[in-house]
Amino acid sequence: MAPKYKLIYFDGTALGEPIRFLLSYGQIDFEDKRIDFDGPEWPAIKPTTPFGQVPLLEHDGKVAHQSAAISRYLAKQVKLVGSNDWEDLEIDAAVDTINDLRAKIAAYHYEKDPAVKETRKQPLFKEILPFYLEKLEAQVEKNNGYLATGKLTWADLFFVALLKYFQVMLGKDLVENSPNLNKLKEKVLALPNIKAWVDKRPETTF
């Protein structure tokens, strides 16, 4: 039987990886369609996407876009959501905060003008990263070793799935000096279904 879900993304982790983590966590079989960003396929596919972006999730003849939205949908299917609306709010806020941090790292990493990029380096490494890491460390401390609600949720998988991408953009491991976040990373990567996925996923540059 063909898989019920098809993920379309680049041949890398980045915004596709939280989706792959959630599908793997729930042992949901999926087609892992990977596009070479620099090859001829992407310019052909791009205009056919809802807003010129991937990841996309195909299911039952329908197509969805936006990585966090897709991740939230899958989190409901694999039961990594909160126990009530307020818990879901706390999870969603954690995910949006991770995405804010991602946008700030990306604004540095993807800046094409070397002079502008240089002006962004010091604020990012000396102010923004320490600020977020201190806040996130305290948040995980308060939440029993997790990002929200005191238990494992999709916010944790979302965060840990992005860490390889953050490492590529930063040139170093984001959580290397943050014991609580590092423990969270190890805990998620030790989940049997996540470990099985990471062990078998293709080696990629990002």
Place this chain on the structure above:
Amino acid sequence: MAPKYKLIYFDGTALGEPIRFLLSYGQIDFEDKRIDFDGPEWPAIKPTTPFGQVPLLEHDGKVAHQSAAISRYLAKQVKLVGSNDWEDLEIDAAVDTINDLRAKIAAYHYEKDPAVKETRKQPLFKEILPFYLEKLEAQVEKNNGYLATGKLTWADLFFVALLKYFQVMLGKDLVENSPNLNKLKEKVLALPNIKAWVDKRPETTF
């Protein structure tokens, strides 16, 4: 009796207004705490917030942050969500797309270096805005006059609540030449509870 919800935000629409729209739509009484961005209060409050940002929503002794997360929570309370998980995914994707658009407009508007700002003007007005507006026009056409699921959802309130802020950042009405989006705007602003809120809300510069 004191209101069950307290919104803490600047004295403007922007990221606080989707929350005010949703509370007003559901006729939920709330304390509308407004901070002067340029006054002495904000530097005192900022370090006490979860990640140095507002809006915040206080409820039952708890504090939540992140505007989209808070809006999604309130949408559940006032029944502006989807009929199933896939519909919620479509709504969430629309909201994240509006936020992507907001980030692109903000990257132009808030750029402090006049030379850098000038280089962002043409791509924003000649490429990014037309691209998003054409896609969103088609999306509303396909969804029976709404952003998602063929009926009124919190994505519509989220979008229309941000239009004043977009106008301030762009110097013009985002939807003036987009008939479907303009009709959606008028439809949302004509909802009796939204109209009552907009009629009574304070006049602000953003």
